Amino acid sequence: MKGDRSLTTNSQFTTLNSQLPKGYKQTEVGVIPEDWNALPLIECSGKITDGEHITPQREIDGYYLLSARNIQNGYIDLSDVDYVGLDEYLRIRKRCNPEPEDVLISCSGTIGRVTIVPHGLECVMVRSAALIKPGTNRFSGRYIQYALQAPEGQKQIFSSLNQGAQANLFLNHIEKLCIPVPPTIAEQNLIARALSDTDALIESLEQLLAKKRQIKQGAMQELLTGKRRVQGFETGKGHKQTELGMIPEDWIVNPLGKILSFKNGLNKAKEFFGFGTPIVNYMDVFNHNGLMHEYLKGKVYVTPEEIQNYSAKAGDVFFTRTSETVEEIGLSAVLLEDVKDAVFSGFVLRGRLMNNILNTSFMQYCFLSEVVRKQIKSTSSYTTRALTNGTLLSKVVLAFPSTIAEQQAIATILSDMDLEIGAIETKLTKARQLKQGMMHELLTGKIRLIDKGNT
Numbered sequence: 001m002k003g004d005r006s007l008t009t010n011s012q013f014t015t016l017n018s019q020l021p022k023g024y025k026q027t028e029v030g031v032i033p034e035d036w037n038a039l040p041l042i043e044c045s046g047k048i049t050d051g052e053h054i055t056p057q058r059e060i061d062g063y064y065l066l067s068a069r070n071i072q073n074g075y076i077d078l079s080d081v082d083y084v085g086l087d088e089y090l091r092i093r094k095r096c097n098p099e100p101e102d103v104l105i106s107c108s109g110t111i112g113r114v115t116i117v118p119h120g121l122e123c124v125m126v127r128s129a130a131l132i133k134p135g136t137n138r139f140s141g142r143y144i145q146y147a148l149q150a151p152e153g154q155k156q157i158f159s160s161l162n163q164g165a166q167a168n169l170f171l172n173h174i175e176k177l178c179i180p181v182p183p184t185i186a187e188q189n190l191i192a193r194a195l196s197d198t199d200a201l202i203e204s205l206e207q208l209l210a211k212k213r214q215i216k217q218g219a220m221q222e223l224l225t226g227k228r229r230v231q232g233f234e235t236g237k238g239h240k241q242t243e244l245g246m247i248p249e250d251w252i253v254n255p256l257g258k259i260l261s262f263k264n265g266l267n268k269a270k271e272f273f274g275f276g277t278p279i280v281n282y283m284d285v286f287n288h289n290g291l292m293h294e295y296l297k298g299k300v301y302v303t304p305e306e307i308q309n310y311s312a313k314a315g316d317v318f319f320t321r322t323s324e325t326v327e328e329i330g331l332s333a334v335l336l337e338d339v340k341d342a343v344f345s346g347f348v349l350r351g352r353l354m355n356n357i358l359n360t361s362f363m364q365y366c367f368l369s370e371v372v373r374k375q376i377k378s379t380s381s382y383t384t385r386a387l388t389n390g391t392l393l394s395k396v397v398l399a400f401p402s403t404i405a406e407q408q409a410i411a412t413i414l415s416d417m418d419l420e421i422g423a424i425e426t427k428l429t430k431a432r433q434l435k436q437g438m439m440h441e442l443l444t445g446k447i448r449l450i451d452k453g454n455t
Contacts, residue, residue, distance in 0.1 A: 024445070029152055032180045033445035042175040044144060047133040050107065050171055051125030052092045054084065063089040064121065066098075068106035068128035071113045073149055074199055076104075076121065084124065092124040096131050101141040103132035105148065107169040112157040114148045116141050130174055139181070143188035146195050147179035150439050180443060190449040191442045198435040205428040212424060216417040223410045224369040225399065226251050230409040233401070244371055247399045252357075255397050259358060260317065260351035262390025266310040267346035268300055276301035280344040285318045285333040290364045293339045302343055310350075312342040315360045317351040317367065319376075322387050329386040330376035330393065332367040334360060349390055359404045361411035366400055 024031050027038035041048065054065070062083030070077050084092065098104065098117045106113040108128040117123070125131060134141045147153050160173040182188050222228035226239070226248040237249040244253060266279070273279075278296040288295055302310070312318075312335055320331045332351075335342075344350050358366070366372065375396040380388045401407050441447040 027180070029178050029180045030444060033182075033448070035183045036445055037181050037183070038178050039181050040175060041132060041144070041177045041179065044135055044139045044179065044181065045132050046135040048130065048171055048174055049096050050127050050130045051096050053127050054088065054092070062086075064123035066104070066123050066125045066129055068109045068111075068113075071104050071106040071115055071129055073113050074115050074145070076115060076118060076123075082126075089122075089124055096125055098123050098125065098131055099133075101134065103134070103141050103144050103148070105130050105132065105169070105174065107174075108166070111161065111167060111169050112148075112154055114145050116145050130169070130171060132174065138185055140185050140188035140192055142192035142196065143182075144179065146192055146439065147181075147443055148177065150443050152443075153177065153179060180445065182445070186451055187449065190451055194442060194449060195435065195438060198431065198438060202428065202431045202435065205424060205431055209421065209424045209428060212417070212421050216414065216421065219417065220365060220368065220414060221370050223413065224366055225371060226401075230406060230413065233403075233406045233409065242399065244397055244399050248401075250402050251399055252402050253397060253399045254357075255395055256351070257394030259354065259398065260393075261354055262393060263310075263350045263352070264321070264390070265344040265346040265348050265350065266300070266302065266306060268302070272301045273299065275299050277307065277341040277343060278339050280312050280318055280333075280335065280342065280348060282320060282345060282347040285320050285348050286328070286331055288333050289368060290361075291318075291333050291335045292337055296339060296342065298345075300343065302341075307341050307343060310343040312339065312344045312350065313352075314338045315353055315363075316344075317363050318344060319349045319351065319367075319388065319393060321347055321349050321389065322385050324385055326377045326380055326382060326386045329380045330367075330373070330388050332363075334363045336360065336364075349388070349393065351393070356404075358400065359407040359411060361415065362400070362407035365411060365414050366398060366407075372396060372398060 020026060020031060023034055025034050029038045032038065051066070062085055064078065065082040065084045066076065067082065070081055098121075100117055100119040100121075102117045104115055104117060104125070106128065107130050132141070132144060134144060148157070156177050157169060157173075160176065161167045161169060182191065219228075223230070225245070229248065235248070235250050239246045240249045242253045247253065276299050278293070279298045279300045280291065280296060281298045284291055284295055284298070314335055314337050317332055317334045320329060323329045376388065376393065379392045379395060380386050381392075401410070442449070
């Protein structure tokens with residue numbers, strides 16, 4: 001195989017090579033096996049080209065005209081795609097003719113996303129996408145995809161971009177990108193297959209997670225409006241019409257101002273942060289609907305008077321007070337346990353129960369229902385940022401079961417769903433970490449794969 005780019009002429013690398021494990025060499029893409037090569041893509045490809053500059057048509061019966069936005073890591077996204085007619089399609093294919101297993105890379109916008117052309121997809125491209133055709137039968141397109149997705153490949157892509165007003169990845173940049181290449185296409189395919197199997201696991205977990213989240217969202221809308229009652233709490237009294245619509249006859253409707261007393265949080269100069277007592281911060285509320293001591297990573301130095309004035313106690317509910325978007329305004333989280341001397345930030349609002357009408361576990365969910373979120377967003381103000389305050393939140397109306405027992409039963413169902421979702425999220429995180437580790441080991445030859453069918 002031509003183009004061995006081992007850097008052994010330089011005395012620095014000669015010294016380094018003497019310290020390498022037997023059978024490995026130092027190259028410009030790092031340490032790789034001696035029988036591997038470090039090759040620029042121009043030597044791995046039969047053709048590298050970009051697409052046509054063309055005005056697309058929104059024709060349902062046309063041919064796919066792919067752009068950078070359609071290229072995702074590992075797949076083609078056709079949810080928002082342009083089309084061309086047959087004449088344009090045939091004309092463009094004379095310049096760029098994507099075929100199965102060819103490599104596509106995004107060259108503008110979100111740069112550096114890489115995938116292969118799937119079987120059965122008839123398409124052409126615009127200029128924001130580039131095509132890499134693997135050379136002859138010695139190079140695997142799927143392997144090239146993973147080599148470019150790897151951290152070293154991405155590092156090269158972004159270090160090669162032009163520094164103009166709008167970053168672009170040009171063909172001459174792509175041609176010079178260097179990847180580690182096993183000596184046979186069989187070994188390349190084995191590596192690609194192992195990583196593809198991990199991708200399939202990740203995709204299945206992502207789909208399962210999306211499904212479970214959707215199921216939970218549906219359950220929240222039904223349980224938190226009384227459209228679906230927990231078994232054992234059906235009273236047979238029917239429903240009643242309220243300003244929130246039809247709800248169970250034995251449920252209560254109250255504005256939050258009759259349930260919670262609101263208070264703005266603590267504002268301190270930056271030199272007071274990083275040490276002292278725990279503080280409930282914006283991101284704590286944004287990331288969790290139930291807060292435990294372990295989630296409160298922020299610290300602030302406060303006086304005893306400030307601890308008293310801005311205290312955070314179990315059962316307090318906190319709302320995001322300001323955000324760049326209306327969608328993120330008024331998100332809530334409940335403090336589920338007492339945290340000694342805890343206070344709360346000026347970027348959140350504290351709502352403290354004025355009576356025992358709401359269950360703490362239930363409060364993790366009731367302020368996140370669609371009917372409540374809609375009210376919070378519609379009452380917020382917006383100039384350069386979305387804002388809410390205690391006065392606005394006090395007007396938001398909440399419907400809830402009259403008994404603590406039913407509130408707890410609803411919270412238990414939703415909490416169990418959260419646990420299931422959390423378990424899937426953990427598996428997904430581990431699968432992604434596994435892939436990263438596999439990419440590092442397999443794409444550097446630290447682990448070699450053997451085709452058992454040929455041994």
